[in-house]
Amino acid sequence: MVNKSQRHLKEMSYAKYGYLFALPFIIAFLLFTLYPTIYTIVLAFTDAHGVGNETKFLEEPFGNFTKILHNQTFITCVKNTVVIWILNFIPQITLAMVLTAWFTARRVTIKGQGFFKVMFYMPNIITAATVALLFNALFQYPKSPVNEILVALHLRSSYYNFFINKTASRLLVAFIQFWIWYGNTMIVLISGVLGISPDIYEAADIDGASGRQIFFRITLPNLKTVLLYTLVTSLIGGLNVFDIPKLLNKGGPDMATSTASVFIYDKAFTGKQLYAQAAAASIFMFIVIALCSALLFYIMRDKDAIELEKLKKQARKEKLKGGGFS
DSSP, X not given: OOOHHHHHHHHHHHHHHHHHXXXXXXXXXXXXXXXXXXXXXXXXXXXXXXXXOXXXXXXXXXXXXXXXXXXXXXXXXXXXXXXXXXXXXXXXXXXXXXXXXXXXXXXXXXXXXXXXXXXXXXXXXXXXXXXXXHHHHHTOSSSOHHHHHHHHTTSXXXXXXXXXXXXXXXXXXXXXXXXXXXXXXXXXXXXXXXXXXXXXXXXXXHTTOOHHHHIIIIIHHHTHHHHHHHHHXXXXXXXXOOHHHHHHHTTOSTTTTOOHHHHHHHHHXXXXXXXXXHHHHHHHHHXXXXXXXXXXXXXXXXXXXXHHHHHHHHHHHHHHHTTSOO
């Protein structure tokens, strides 16, 4: 019979392999995530600018943050970021929910589901540079496929320059973001629906619930956690969006599609290379994203689970007052 000490040694010998497998991730995280984050925070309190220049800590610690918050260009870029994210997320989550309801309908069998899912998800695996070049070619001025179609259908009498109109440019960037991500959101939601117990749906079918009642009374409430995940990840990605606005039209026209990330890039890597101010802007956006995420977690928290936990704690206290556990 194996005694406890031998069993403990055997467990420890296997445990070391777990640490070895986790080591590459830990090293990559320390080098490429933790260190750059700490270094960025430090830079935000200095006067760092350009390569090879002497860096000193500011006498006024929050001087860079003050400059950034009083920079009208930065404020405009933050507003653009929020507007583009909202214009992209609302149709994205709406279409993803409709497709999820379509693909997971229990009473309707759709032929070729796998093909449609792959086609809807396909834009998400195309690189941002490729997408930007594609849409630049599609909407180019004067002649482009979109302009040719608009003129051929008599929707416009002449060619239209989408890249010099602020509203058209914002809508185009938002549409591209929507087109890239709606398939990914759909896959996440479908995964969440497949994780719901089939017994609940069978009980609803027996009770004679309609498809609409099943979706709104069973599917949506059980997707709350998945929806929270989708909302938070979309918020993080949306407020950090850089590639499409920068590659499509360089943040133009007149900064209409210039986002916070584009501002940070331009501040750090063009002109005077103001690394410290770019770092301060990065920290500001990090704080905004963290606060918004915390607010979403609070709003979408499971109130029933919290109430149940309170009742359990109250029951334990009453049991202890009554003479302890039996």
